[in-house]
Amino acid sequence: MKIVVLIKEVPDTWGERRLDLETGLIDRGAAAAPVLDEIDERAVEAALAHADAHPGTEVTVLAMAPASATATIRKALAMGATSAVHVVDDALRGADLLLTAEVLAAAIRRTGYDLVIAGNLSTDGGAGVIPAMVAEVLGVPQLTGLAALEVSDTMVTGDRVSDAGTMRVSAELPAVVSITEALPEGRFTTFKGIMAAKKKPYETVDAASLDIAPDDPATARYIMLSVAERPPRHAGIKIVDEGDAGEKLAAFLIAEGVTR
């Protein structure tokens, strides 16, 4: 079985993150240290857990990311992935969701796959639609937002949890799935794993070798019209109850324009 895991480099969630107000992209200079997105570590873990139980399983990690993302991608190799594909091309800088999905799908096709595992939502872009779009471009079934995952030789099955209940869903392979934080955390890397990662296959490809023309005017692209920094947050108003809290609250709501 061949599993491709989609991994994205993101700024560390615990550090300061900034948008470049000129481009609308992450200000990589000012942003916190780049890391492998935690949800994608879980996606790698899901693939490796299957590989542990099924010798012969190949796990390829795939990222479309700037050239500087090499160390982040190697972390997935150090966790135990078999090989890595890094799509890197300056013409893809600022790629919108459709172009990203097209690029990832082309790289997946080129690599070959039975199953694609992704995170359900990146911690920076946060669109939450790349896995579904990749499945659509590949023309295969998608099971998104899975809180449990089982893989057999021919099928993938999982649980989709919503406020209304839990759906048990399954699809024939090949398929694309995305997983949630309900799945186990990624395993720690070991010194042995880090050393082994240095010798694992690491392929770098550009858009042209995937037959993708980033500037093709025939393809719909979204255009960013403007970008603005989030306004600073102001402290709220604290109402102390001295027997008149209800009146003060009503006066506050009226002043804020809340009417019947």
Ligand SMILES: Cc1cc2nc3c(=O)[nH]c(=O)nc-3n(C[C@H](O)[C@H](O)[C@H](O)COP(=O)(O)OP(=O)(O)OC[C@H]3O[C@@H](n4cnc5c(N)ncnc54)[C@H](O)[C@@H]3O)c2cc1C
């Ligand atoms: C040179 C260059 C610069 C880039 N700069 C930025 C940037 O500044 N900000 C930014 O957000 N993106 C950047 N990207 C990546 C790309 O534009 C986004 O990944 C894309 O828009 C996906 O949006 P999302 O994270 O909201 O997707 P979501 O749908 O929220 O992602 C869900 C899941 O899809 C998979 N996935 C998403 N994106 C990728 C990817 N690129 N590679 C592999 N798997 C992926 C992951 O498994 C992820 O958990 C850059 C890419 C390149 C080549």
